[in-house]
Amino acid sequence: MATLLIVDDEKSTRDGLRMALEEEFDCYLASSIKEAMSILKSEPIDLLLTDLRLAGDNGMDLLDQALAIPQPPVAVMMTAYGSVDTAVEAMRRGAWNFVTKPLNLDEVELLLKRASRSRSLEKDKVRLEHEVKDLREKAGNRKHGLESLIGKSAAMQKVSELVTQVAPTRATILIEGESGTGKELVAHAIHQLSGRPAEKMLVVNCAALSPQLLESELFGHEKGAFTGASQRRIGRFEQANGGTIFLDEIGEIDQATQVKLLRVLSERTVERVGSNKPINVDVRVITATNKNLRELVSKGEFREDLFFRLNVVRILMPTLCQRAEDVVILAQAFLREFSSENQKKLKPLTDDALSKLRSYSWPGNVRELRTAIEHGVVMSNEDVIGCQHLPYFLNSSEHKPTLSAAQSSPLSVQKEDSHAEQMPLASNEEFNLHVLELQVIRRALRETKDNRTEAARLLGISRRTLQRKLKDIESPS
Ligand SMILES: Nc1ncnc2c1ncn2[C@@H]1O[C@H](COP(=O)(O)OP(=O)(O)OP(=O)(O)O)[C@@H](O)[C@H]1O
Numbered sequence: 001m002a003t004l005l006i007v008d009d010e011k012s013t014r015d016g017l018r019m020a021l022e023e024e025f026d027c028y029l030a031s032s033i034k035e036a037m038s039i040l041k042s043e044p045i046d047l048l049l050t051d052l053r054l055a056g057d058n059g060m061d062l063l064d065q066a067l068a069i070p071q072p073p074v075a076v077m078m079t080a081y082g083s084v085d086t087a088v089e090a091m092r093r094g095a096w097n098f099v100t101k102p103l104n105l106d107e108v109e110l111l112l113k114r115a116s117r118s119r120s121l122e123k124d125k126v127r128l129e130h131e132v133k134d135l136r137e138k139a140g141n142r143k144h145g146l147e148s149l150i151g152k153s154a155a156m157q158k159v160s161e162l163v164t165q166v167a168p169t170r171a172t173i174l175i176e177g178e179s180g181t182g183k184e185l186v187a188h189a190i191h192q193l194s195g196r197p198a199e200k201m202l203v204v205n206c207a208a209l210s211p212q213l214l215e216s217e218l219f220g221h222e223k224g225a226f227t228g229a230s231q232r233r234i235g236r237f238e239q240a241n242g243g244t245i246f247l248d249e250i251g252e253i254d255q256a257t258q259v260k261l262l263r264v265l266s267e268r269t270v271e272r273v274g275s276n277k278p279i280n281v282d283v284r285v286i287t288a289t290n291k292n293l294r295e296l297v298s299k300g301e302f303r304e305d306l307f308f309r310l311n312v313v314r315i316l317m318p319t320l321c322q323r324a325e326d327v328v329i330l331a332q333a334f335l336r337e338f339s340s341e342n343q344k345k346l347k348p349l350t351d352d353a354l355s356k357l358r359s360y361s362w363p364g365n366v367r368e369l370r371t372a373i374e375h376g377v378v379m380s381n382e383d384v385i386g387c388q389h390l391p392y393f394l395n396s397s398e399h400k401p402t403l404s405a406a407q408s409s410p411l412s413v414q415k416e417d418s419h420a421e422q423m424p425l426a427s428n429e430e431f432n433l434h435v436l437e438l439q440v441i442r443r444a445l446r447e448t449k450d451n452r453t454e455a456a457r458l459l460g461i462s463r464r465t466l467q468r469k470l471k472d473i474e475s476p477s
């Protein structure tokens with residue numbers, strides 16, 4: 001069913017139109033530009049029917065704003081009888097058509113049906129364009145498929161083979177692996193190779209939302225389903241229809257949402273919160289977690305039946321330490337990426353730096369390596385990138401060799417701190433280094449979603465050192 005947003009400042013007109021049109025269209029209502037835009041930005045609206053005269057607002061402004069969003073609706077304007085000039089002006093600005101008030105409801109319905117057909121033709125056109133673009137990219141081999149997964153190790157080859165094998169199927173896939181091992185990258189590769197890459201892949205981070213928000217994000221809700229549900233909301237499953245949904249950090253979802261998700265997977269239907277009308281959805285589900293789901297099942301924190309549904313195909317991402325032979329290839333790739341991003345000359349890593357990279361245990365996996373190389377690129381003002389340009393932890397006496405299996409040994413605070421103070425700093429470089437350090441710290445916090453313990457680990461410093469540096473940032477002396 002096509003979605004229709006009706007905008008009129010008169011309640012009776014809005015309600016009347018809704019009553020006349022709700023059989024044919026999924027209707028949303030708004031009385032001002034502000035309300036209308038907030039719906040247009042959060043819901044996939046196909047058709048917009050708006051009055052040109054809105055109390056305090058000008059319908060023409062709404063038209064301009066609505067047509068400027070990424071997937072604009074087809075707009076039909078309502079104008080007062082006799083104001084053909086404004087109607088013509090609206091069409092010049094991109095409106096599809098107009099109707100005159102007083103409204104003839106049959107005429108409105110007919111026009112909207114035609115608008116809806118034009119909208120689906122438009123959608124087909126966009127899809128075809130995507131497909132053509134995709135074929136072109138395939139021919140030019142620039143797809144974000146397997147080639148974005150860097151690594152020649154046997155462990156990585158196995159992952160690539162599995163991805164190639166399962167991508168074209170509709171099988172549900174569970175990607176497990178430590179943080180930073182490339183789970184999200186693999187999910188994107190699977191979608192790209194799925195044979196339906198023109199369809200969308202929607203990503204939902206299950207850890208980022210409260211249980212109630214997550215539920216309505218995934219399944220949608222009806223107007224009035226709970227306090228604050230002032231409009232109907234189409235959930236991610238419905239939006240992803242025909243494509244892929246990637247549920248990241250699936251280990252974090254609460255019991256009630258687990259039950260609902262199980263129903264979606266077994267019956268291939270969703271029910272919006274506040275409604276018991278099942279809606280068919282055809283969505284490929286990929287999930288990822290850095291937890292061991294089987295363990296959560298045995299602890300009773302994750303439903304076993306859901307686990308079986310999700311675990312149709314399991315891809316276990318190797319840690320970087322398990323594929324140490326890939327470190328140098330990855331480092332070279334990141335070197336190219338960050339040199340060009342920072343508009344710097346591509347410089348080689350010194351032999352010492354390479355051997356440091358090779359022997360480190362990389363508890364934060366590829367993400368940690370990537371950050372370390374970015375640090376090196378930004379810090380080096382010489383013709384090479386040496387150990388002195390890499391983050392502290394690689395040069396630290398705390399440096400853990402690959403085979404020590406010392407991933408979880410806590411860093412000694414005293415040593416760490418005194419080490420940081422011993423860093424040789426030429427005074428004229430001090431200021432720049434401070435600024436760069438801030439950038440690296442901010443980035444680490446962003447990467448870890450403000451988890452300070454994780455961020456400290458990623459940076460290879462103690463949590464206390466990080467706290468101190470953050471305090472310096474907040475109140476510089
Ligand atoms: N094989 C790889 N080749 C190139 N880049 C990689 C590879 N694996 C990971 N990366 C890069 O490392 C970073 C982390 O990857 P990604 O976000 O996919 O990890 P993740 O397993 O989802 O981590 P988390 O559990 O913390 O969400 C990204 O910048 C990604 O591009």
Ligand SMILES: [Mg+2]
Pocket residue numbers: 183184248
């Ligand atoms: Mg991830």
